[in-house]
Amino acid sequence: MGTEETTAGHIQELRRGTVVLACLVRLGTPDYGYALLESLNALGIIVDANTLYPLLRRMEKQGLLESEWNTEDARPRKFYRTSPAGEELAVVLTKDWRRIDAALTGLTRGESK
Template sequence: MTKAPEKLDRLVMEVRRGALTLAVLLALREPHYGYSLRKGLLAKGLEIDEGTLYPLLRRLEDQGLLRSEWQQEDGRKRRFYQIDAGGEIALAEMQSEWQSLNDVIGQLAEKD
C-alpha cells in the first residue's frame, strides 16, 4: 500500500488549517456558540468537525482574538464566542495576506 494518500491528506490539512482560522474569525463577527458556528460554516460549504473547532476556539481565545461568555438560550446555557478588538486587527491582516496569496496563486495557476 502506498503512503501517497496519507501525505496528500497532510498537505490538504496544512492548507485548510489557516483557512479555517480565517473563516472562524470572519464568522465570529456575529456571536455564535459552537454548534451554531459549525452549522453556519457548513451552510456556506465549509465542513469542520468538533474535534477541530473547539480546540481552535480555545486557542483563539487564549491568543486574545476572541471573547466568550455563557448565555441562556432555549433553556440551555451555551458558550457564545465573538471576535474582539485584537481579533479584528488580526482578521484585517489575515484577509490582506489571504488576498495577496490568492492573487499570486491565481497568476501561477493561469495557463499561458
C-alpha cells in the same frame, strides 16, 4: 505513505490557517460553537468539532475571541465573538490571503514573474 494519505495531510495543512480566518470573520456576529461549526461546513469550510472547539479556546486565550455564557435556555451555551484584537488580525490575514490567492491564480494560469 500512500497518495490518499499524502493528499489528506496537505489538505489539512492548507485548511488549518483558513479556519482561523473564517472564525474571526464569521464571529463578527456572536454565535455558539455548534452553530459556527454548522455554518462553516455549509459554506464549504470543512472543520471537525474536535478541531474547532480547541481552536476556539486557544483563540480566546490569545485574546482574539471573547465569550459569554447564555443561560436563558434550558441548556447553557457559550457564545463567542471576535474581539477588537481579532478584528485587527482578520484584516491583516484577509489582506495576506488575497495576496496569496492572486499569486496562486497567476501561477495556475502560467504567469510567472
